[in-house]
Amino acid sequence: xxFIDIENIDLIYRNSDGDEIGDGTLALSEASLQMDQGExxxxxxxxxxxxxxxxxxVAGLIRANKGKxxxxxxxxxxxxxxxxxxxxxxxxxxxRSTRDNVLLPLEIVEPHRQNxxxxxxxxxxxxDELLETVGLTGFGDSxxxxxxxxxxxxxxxxxxxxxxxxxxxxxEPFGALDAFTREELWDVLQDLYLKxxxxxxxxxxxxxxxxxxxxxxxxxxxxxxxVILTRKIDAPRPRKLDDLYGQDVVELIHDLRHxxxxxxxxx
Amino acid sequence: MKFIHGKLFDRLSPxxxxxxxxxxxxxxxVILDIPRIELPSAHETFAAIYKYRxxxxxxxxxTLIATLLGFAIAVVFGVAMGVAIGxxxxxxxxxxPVMVAFNSIPKVAIVPIMVIWWGPGLxxxxxxxxxxxxxxxxxxMAVALATIEPExxxxxxxxxxxxxxxxxxxxxxxxxxxxxAALKIAITLxxxxxxxxxxxxxxxxxxxxxxxxxxxxxxxxMFAGLIVIATSAIGMYAIFALMEVRFTGWATRDNMSYATAxx
Numbered sequence: 001x002x003f004i005d006i007e008n009i010d011l012i013y014r015n016s017d018g019d020e021i022g023d024g025t026l027a028l029s030e031a032s033l034q035m036d037q038g039e040x041x042x043x044x045x046x047x048x049x050x051x052x053x054x055x056x057x058v059a060g061l062i063r064a065n066k067g068k069x070x071x072x073x074x075x076x077x078x079x080x081x082x083x084x085x086x087x088x089x090x091x092x093x094x095x096r097s098t099r100d101n102v103l104l105p106l107e108i109v110e111p112h113r114q115n116x117x118x119x120x121x122x123x124x125x126x127x128d129e130l131l132e133t134v135g136l137t138g139f140g141d142s143x144x145x146x147x148x149x150x151x152x153x154x155x156x157x158x159x160x161x162x163x164x165x166x167x168x169x170x171x172e173p174f175g176a177l178d179a180f181t182r183e184e185l186w187d188v189l190q191d192l193y194l195k196x197x198x199x200x201x202x203x204x205x206x207x208x209x210x211x212x213x214x215x216x217x218x219x220x221x222x223x224x225x226x227v228i229l230t231r232k233i234d235a236p237r238p239r240k241l242d243d244l245y246g247q248d249v250v251e252l253i254h255d256l257r258h259x260x261x262x263x264x265x266x267x
Numbered sequence: 268m269k270f271i272h273g274k275l276f277d278r279l280s281p282x283x284x285x286x287x288x289x290x291x292x293x294x295x296x297v298i299l300d301i302p303r304i305e306l307p308s309a310h311e312t313f314a315a316i317y318k319y320r321x322x323x324x325x326x327x328x329x330t331l332i333a334t335l336l337g338f339a340i341a342v343v344f345g346v347a348m349g350v351a352i353g354x355x356x357x358x359x360x361x362x363x364p365v366m367v368a369f370n371s372i373p374k375v376a377i378v379p380i381m382v383i384w385w386g387p388g389l390x391x392x393x394x395x396x397x398x399x400x401x402x403x404x405x406x407x408m409a410v411a412l413a414t415i416e417p418e419x420x421x422x423x424x425x426x427x428x429x430x431x432x433x434x435x436x437x438x439x440x441x442x443x444x445x446x447x448a449a450l451k452i453a454i455t456l457x458x459x460x461x462x463x464x465x466x467x468x469x470x471x472x473x474x475x476x477x478x479x480x481x482x483x484x485x486x487x488x489m490f491a492g493l494i495v496i497a498t499s500a501i502g503m504y505a506i507f508a509l510m511e512v513r514f515t516g517w518a519t520r521d522n523m524s525y526a527t528a529x530x
Contacts, residue, residue: 059425081427087418095440095517107436108426143517163426 003037003072003199004167009057010066010224011050027053028064029224035216037072037166040193040200042210044256045220046264051203054225055169058201059083071167082109084160084168084198088175090152092144098155099140102127105163112163130158133195134188150181154188161192168193170202174209183241186212190238207253207260208244219256221263229259307487312494315487322476323495330461330472331499333389337396338457342450345401349408353442354434359409370402374460378467387470392461399460400453407449411442444518447511454503462496 013027027050035041043051056062057069060079069076084105092101106112106123116123128140134154136147144152153173160168170189174182190213193200204210210217211233219229231252235243243249289309295301296308303311316323351358374395381391415437423433465474473492480488512519 056421059421061421061424079424079427083425085422085425087422089416089418091416091418091422093419093437093440095443095515104423104436105426108423108428108432145517159422169425 002034003039004033004035004058004201005070006031006033006054006058006067007069008032008067009054009064009069011053011057011062011064013053026224028057029226031067031220031226033218033227033230035199035201037199038197039216040202040214041216041218042202042204042214043218043220044204044207044210044260045225046222046260047205049220049223049263050225051220052171054220055085055171055201055203058167059085059169080167082163082165082167084163084165086153086156086160086168086170086173088172090144090149090156092152092155092159094143094145096144097140098136098142098144098147099124099127099131101144101155102130102140102158102162104159109163127158127162130162131155133192134158150177150185153177153185157185157189157192161196161198164196164198166198168198168200170200172203172205175205182206182209187241189213194237207256211249211253211256212239212241212244217256219259219263222266228263229256231256304484304486307490311487312490315491316494319488319491323473323491326471326473326476327495327499329389329392329470330458330465330474330496333392333461333464333472334396334454334457334503336389337393337398337460338400338454340393340397341401341404341453341457345404345449345453346408346446349405350412350434350438352405353409353412354430354438359413366402366405374399375463375467378464381464382468387465387468391468392464392470392472392474395464396457396460399463400456403452403456404446404449407445408442411445412438415441444511444515447507447515451504451507451511454507455500458496458500458503 009028009031010026011028011031013025031050031054033041043054045051053062057064058071058076058080060069060076063077071080092098093104096104103116103123107116112123124140131137131140131154134157136151136154136158139147139151139155144155147155156173160170173189174185177185186209193213200213202210202213214233217231217233218227219231220226221228233252235249293309296306301308307315348362352362353359377398378391378395381394385391385394412434415433419437420433423436428436461472462474462477465472466478467474469475469478473496477489477492480486480492
């Protein structure tokens with residue numbers, strides 16, 4: 001049985017208060033996909049096709065109007081308890097140090113929550129270790145706004161992973177970074193993924209990013225979004241950035257790009 | 268013009284401007300030979316402050332007490348109401364029109380009503396101070412909570428955080444700069460409220476002292492009262508400005524780049 005099972009989801013887009021927006025057009029229509037535990041998938045597709053919405057449905061932050069989502073054998077009816085999320089904006093809290101930002105999930109998720117005060121030193125050491133693995137050694141005491149954009153994203157990844165979630169949901173986390181920083185962070189993410197072996201859903205606009213990081217790439221149609229194409233990426237890990245320039249990878253990216261262009265023109 | 272851009276100038280500038288205004292005032296009265304019953308000169312006003320220092324001090328105390336009491340009540344209720352309005356749309360929909368209507372009533376017009384209920388004195392002055400400074404606290408607190416970034420909420424909700432967690436981990440700390448901005452305005456408004464009540468209702472306090480001075484044509488004392496009120500208000504503003512820097516330094520980080528710019 002798959003770890004995540006999304007079955008024929010229909011969703012009318014709503015604002016944060018749950019009121020339907022506009023004329024009730026569908027953001028998602030008959031969207032389905034299955035993921036295994038420990039799988040890394042990427043969702044690509046035209047702008048506004050409901051990729052981010054699909055992430056929120058999986059997290060239980062929005063409920064679908066039709067169809068169902070099953071995660072780890074349980075139907076999702078409310079926000080899942082153990083999910084790590086990261087977004088294009090780093091959304092770090094400016095009044096906390098970088099270390100305290102990373103620790104935020106532990107102040108909420110059980111069992112850490114009850115032990116947080118008594119085991120503070122242990123948790124802080126944990127956060128520092130995690131910051132070290134993403135190359136932020138010594139920045140724990142810095143305020144988040146003293147960090148560069150790329151460093152903030154590294155810190156955000158730490159925050160998403162500190163409570164060892166089974167599921168990591170990434171919504172264009174590298175979208176606002178320059179090309180070099182982005183490639184650096186792909187490797188940071190790959191290393192973290194290989195270490196933690198959690199299940200990852202990555203929404204991205206960058207086809208190279210999708211092909212480099214994911215085991216499976218899903219192409220979504222224009223709004224209302226559904227999955228129109230699935231591509232397995234069999235390359236062994238850890239992957240190297242140089243592999244992206246191989247002929248087979250270039251052809252694969254070309255093919256994905258073609259499908260997205262067709263989907264866009266059908267809009 | 269290095270001095271103009273220096274830190275020292277930043278610190279001295281308010282004092283220099285005040286000094287300049289006082290000199291201008293003094294020169295205006297002396298050169299045009301204005302009768303002191305119309306407008307006393309600066310030195311006559313300061314002389315009056317010294318001469319009536321006991322009366323001013325005795326009357327400043329009830330005004331200060333009413334101001335601080337009214338302000339404290341406004342902070343407690345204003346923060347509570349701001350949180351409710353900022354977080355729950357139905358409360359916002361219900362309360363906002365009523366509050367706007369209430370806020371547009373001239374507060375001077377309410378004082379005579381309160382005099383009938385409670386007579387002149389502490390209660391009336393405190394409540395007028397409260398009414399005047401309540402609104403900015405509510406509005407700022409509500410805005411702070413209503414504008415939490417949705418992604419930030421999502422991060423916490425995806426961890427299973429309750430509404431209470433979101434309020435305490437994000438809502439309250441994030442609203443601090445908004446709250447302190449409101450408190451700085453509110454404390455001066457509370458002062459205005461207390462003085463208005465004392466002036467309209469009588470009783471005691473600086474406002475009443477000025478009313479008495481007016482009926483005696485003691486213009487220097489009236490101006491002395493104004494200076495004392497303004498000075499006290501600046502003092503309280505400064506206390507909250509200092510607290511703001513202490514508690515919400517993270518929100519004013521741009522000032523640092525401002526200070527180094529344009530050298």
